[in-house]
Amino acid sequence: MLRDKRQEYLTALVLVGPFIIIYGALFVWPTIQMVMLSFTDAPLIGPGEWVGLENYFKILSHRLFHAAFWNTAYFVVLTVVPNTLVSLAIAMAVNRLKGWQQSLVLAAFFLPYILPVSVVFLTWNWIIDVQYGLIQWLVRPFNGGEPISLTRTIPLFMPTVAFVTIWWTLGFNVLLFIAGLRNISPEIYEAAALDSAGRWRQFARITWPLIWPVTALVLTIQLIAQLKIFDQVYLFSIGGRQDATIVLVQYIYKLAFQQNRGGEGATAAVLLFAMIIVLSVLQYQLLRARGEK
Amino acid sequence: MLDLGGLVLSAVTIAFALLAFFPLYWAIITSFKSDTEVIASGLSLWPQRPTLDSYIHIWERTNITQWYINSMVTSVLITAGVVISSAGCAYALSQLDFPGRRLIYVLILACFMVPMQALIVNHFVLMAQFKLLNTWAGIILPQLIVPVVIIVYKQFFDSVPKEFREAAMMDSAGHFKILFRIYLPMNWGVTAALSIITFIGAWNAFLWPFLAATGEATMTVPVGITQVKDAYGIVYAKLMASAVLAGLPVAVLYLIFQRRVTQAVMLSAGVKG
Secondary structure, eight states: OHHHHHHHHHHHHHHHHHHHHHHIIIIIHHHHHHHHHTTBOOOSSSOOOBOTTHHHHHHHTOHHHHHHHHHHHHHHHHHHHHHHHHHHHHHHHHHHSOHHHHHHHHHHHHGGGGSOHHHHHHHHHHHTOTTTOTTHHHHGGGGTTOOOOTTTSHHHHHHHHHHHHHHHHHHHHHHHHHHHHHTSOHHHHHHHHHTTOOHHHHIIIIIHHHHHHHHHHHHHHHHHHHHTOOHHHHHHHTTSOGGGGOOHHHHHHIIIIISOOHHHHHHHHHHHHHHHHHHHHHHHHHHHHHHHO | OOOHHHHHHHHHHHHHHHHHHHHHHHHHHHHTSOHHHHHSSSOOSSOSSOOOHHHHHHHHHSSHHHHHHHHHHHHHHHHHHHHHHHHHHHHHHHHOOOTTHHHHHHHHHHHHHSOGGGGHHHHHHHHHHTTOTTSHHHHHGGGGOOHHHHHHHHHHHHTSOHHHHHHHHHTTOOHHHHIIIIIHHHTHHHHHHHHHHHHHHHHHOOHHHHHHOOSGGGOOHHHHGGGOOOSSSOOHHHHHHHHHHHHHHHHHHHHHTHHHHHHHHHHHHHHHO
C-alpha cells in the first residue's frame, strides 16, 4: 500500500511537473520580480538601487498616470454597460430566429470576435479615413460639410475606439446570453402568454430577472478585460498625440519600453494589478451576494 | 395567424447582422480593387476591375511569408504545450491525491485575476536574460499560461464515472494508460474545442509578440501587418489585402469548426463565473 502511495505521488509529479515549471518560471517568478523591481530605480534591463516607496509616490502624483487612469475609466464606462446591453438585445433577437437564419446571423455578429486586433484596426481605420472613409458621409453633415478625423480629434478618440471595440467583442457576450436564454424553460413563457402578458411585461418580469446571473457575469468579464485595454487604443493612437489618449497598460509600456524606466514601469504594473484584484474581489462578492438571495 | 411584429423583428435583426458584417465585406472587396479605384469617391459595392495586385504586392514586397511561418509555428507549439500540460495537470488534480494539490488549484484560480498585461515588463526582462527576445521560444513561453484550459479539463475529468477508472485499475493499468486510453478519448470533443480556441488566441495575440519580436524577421502576422506602409499615397487596397491574409486562417478555422468554437467560448466563460 505504501508503495502504491509513492507510485501515485510520482505519477502526480510527472503529470503536474510541466505545469509547475511553466507557472513557476513564467507566472510566480515574474510576479515576485515585478514587486521587487517596483522598489528600485532600475532601467528596463539591468540592476538598480533600492529606492523604497519613492516610485509609488512619484507615479501616484504623476500627471500622466492620472490621465491614463481617467482615460481607462472613461473607456470602461463607454464600453462595459453599452456592450452588455447591446449584446443582450442581439442575443434575444438571434434566439428568436430558427435554423440556418439563426446560424448565419450569429456568425455575422460573432466573426469579428475571432479576428486579430490589427485586422479590426486596419478595417476600421479605412472606414473612418479622413479623406476617403465611408464614415465621412455620415459625419460631414455634422461638421458643416467638412471631413473629421475621428481619431485625431481628441474628444472623439475614445468614443470611436469604444464603438469599434464593442463591434469587435460583442459576439462573445451574445453567445453567453444565448446560453443563458436557452436555460429559461419555455413553459414559463407559455404560462405568461396564457395570462396574455405583452412582450415588454414578459421581458421585465421573466427574461430580465432570470438572465441576471449571466448579465452579472458578462459585466464582470467586461470590466476586467477593459481595464487591461491596450492593443486597439495603441494602434489607433499611432501618429496622434498619444499622451492625451493614453491608457494604463500603455502607460506601463511607455515608462518601461520607451523611457527605459523599468522600476517605474513595474510600479505602474503593480498598481494596475492591485486595482484589478480589488475590483475582481468586489465583483465576486456582489455576484455571490446576489446568487445567494 | 400572421405575426407581423415578429416578422418585422426578424427583418430588423437580419438588417443589423448585415450592417455588422459590412465592415469586413468592405475590407475584403477593397483588397480586390486597384489603388485608383479605392480613392475614387463613391460607394462601389463591387470592384469594377477585380485585381490581385495588392495581394501580389504584399506577398512579394513584405516579409509576410516569414510572418506566416512565425505565427504558424508559435501558435501550433503554444496550443500543443498548453493542451498537453493542462490535460496532465488536470488529470492529476482531478484523480490523484498528492501533497500541494490545493495550493496548485489556488494558484490556477489566482491566475485569472492577474492581468498578464501587468507582467509584460518582467516577462521582457526574463526573456532578455535568457537571450530569447526575437526568437520563437521568446514569443511562445509567456503565452503558455492559459489557466482556463486546466479548469475546463478538470471539470470534465471530475464528471467521468469512477467505475471506468476502477475497472481499469483492476486490469492493473497505470495512470498514464488510464489518462490516454480512457479520460482523453472520452473527452475528444473538449480537447478539440480547447485546442481551436487556444490556437485562435495564440494566432491573434498582439501585445506580447509586439514586445518580444522587434525584428521584422521574427514578427507574427498580426504584428507584422501593422508595419505595412508605403512611401507615398493611399495604400488601403494593400493594407486591406494584408488584413485579409492575417484574418484568413482564424476565419477559416471558425467557419469549419463553428460549433466547436462557440462550445469552447461557452465552456471557458462558465469557468470564469
